Amino acid sequence: MAPKRTKTNKNPSPEPNGMFSGMVVFLVENGVQSLRLQIWKQKLIQMGATIETRLSKKITHVFAMNSNALLQQMDREQLQRFKGRVLLFQWLEDSLRLGEKVLEDSYYVGVDSEGKGDPVKSPVKESADGNTSGSDEPSPQKKMRSSLEGLVDGADKQNNAVKNSPDSPSSSDSLPFALSSTIMSPRTPRTPSQNSSLPYCPPDLNRNITEIFGKLINIYRAMGDDRRSFSYYKAITVIEKLPYKIESADQVKDLPGIGKSMQDHIQEIVTTGKLSKLEHFETDEKVRAISLFGEVWGIGPATALKLYEKGYRTLDDLKNDDSLTYAQKLGLKYFHDIRTRIPRNEVQEMEQLMQKAGEEILPGVVIICGGSYRRGKASCGDLDVVITHPDGKSHKGFLPRFVNHLKNMKFLREDLVFSIHSEEGTDSGVDTYFGLCTYPGRELRHRIDFKVYPRDIHAFGLIAWTGNDVLNRRLRLLAESKGYRLDDTGLYLATQASGGKRGAKASASLKFDTEKEVFDFLGFPWLEPHERNL
DNA sequence: CAGTAG
């Protein structure tokens, strides 16, 4: 694809006939994730639109995340005078997805003419680094009816014919086929409202690239080059969000996390379909062995390398080596078991089993299975169990008894790591256990982790061990920006001592009873566990 | 202390 363009231009080439040609737009950047903003700008220009950095008469369209963001940048008076259209960015998103301009009617940004009461339901929403994009419950339109009366009357007129459209499901429900007939995409996108209420997930149009990068992540990690590995990880998250298929390195050269090397790699992949660098790795005996060994629980890059240098090449070879630790031997013995994913319903049963067992030892104990299970995934790689007790103290000493009980039940089968903190002086002590368990009546081993938290900070453990990692990182960054430090054991005021060295933990964590209180405190829009698959 | 996991 992406035939090398002649000398033309290197930047996104504006197509005179692009679907946005003729549009002169002004973007309200408040509340827009910078990455998406970049993408939008690029596509707008590429598809023929002109972007103005300040408001003027020439502007035909203004885009904003929501009315609040809009009002942060334009006052009502300006809006009254403005004769163009004021649309939600969602319109851009949907138009790009469909490959043609969608009807603007249900994308108008409404602003109460009075000045009070914002049309947009939840004031926060589309928070700072949004991206949760569509996931917000209040769908764009219904909240703006009645509110878009006064404003933008110019635009209002042209579409008042369809005035009822937003609320009447007509467009999508009454005549679904009439609508879909003009639309090619397999899953009829339906009404924008429904669209935006879906968890924004562009089909992996660039799977050809992310798949290869994914392999590089594992290879570099196996070699101990976590930094580089992480770079590919970040690049993937960026590329995955693109609403279009990359056909040339030019299209990604300005994206965050994409530097010279990534561009070159992407260029090679889109032109040849593969990456010679990866091919080379995959045929390299050393890389293959180290990658394989590194997948054994307890074996990291250093050990994997040693084993390779000892001449081992297969997992079978390793069985003859007694330099392995007990845990590593277990990881090897149950290599395939541990890699086998666990069906959701089985995790659910095991969670109930554990809750019952816990109750027998300590009435009132709260046992929650977190991880991908709590995020609603259909299958899980392991069990992450977060435990606490409402009385704030009897969680101490619970874990050893719990583990013993579960061993007697033959639910827990082997130990990997066992560490106790709650008993000792150090409060905020979280007891931890790593081991292997089996589904009742079966021998297949699963990895299981227990973390026992004091009540006051257990919300942090729940958040951290529910994930996903993207959310955790985002929360941590948000906390940081507000002068705090967040981890799985609490939220601490960031002392300057923390900067230089640790010990910042001198102060105790803030205490919260629920996850939501933590989200609220940080000013992050609440996400149900199943909404945390960012 | 290095190595490892989460």
Add this chain to the structure above:
DNA sequence: GGGCCTTACTG
């Protein structure tokens, strides 16, 4: 050119 993630257990 240097940072990019923290904490704690095992051996």
Add this chain to the structure above:
DNA sequence: GCCC
């Protein structure tokens, strides 16, 4: 690997 990327970014400052």
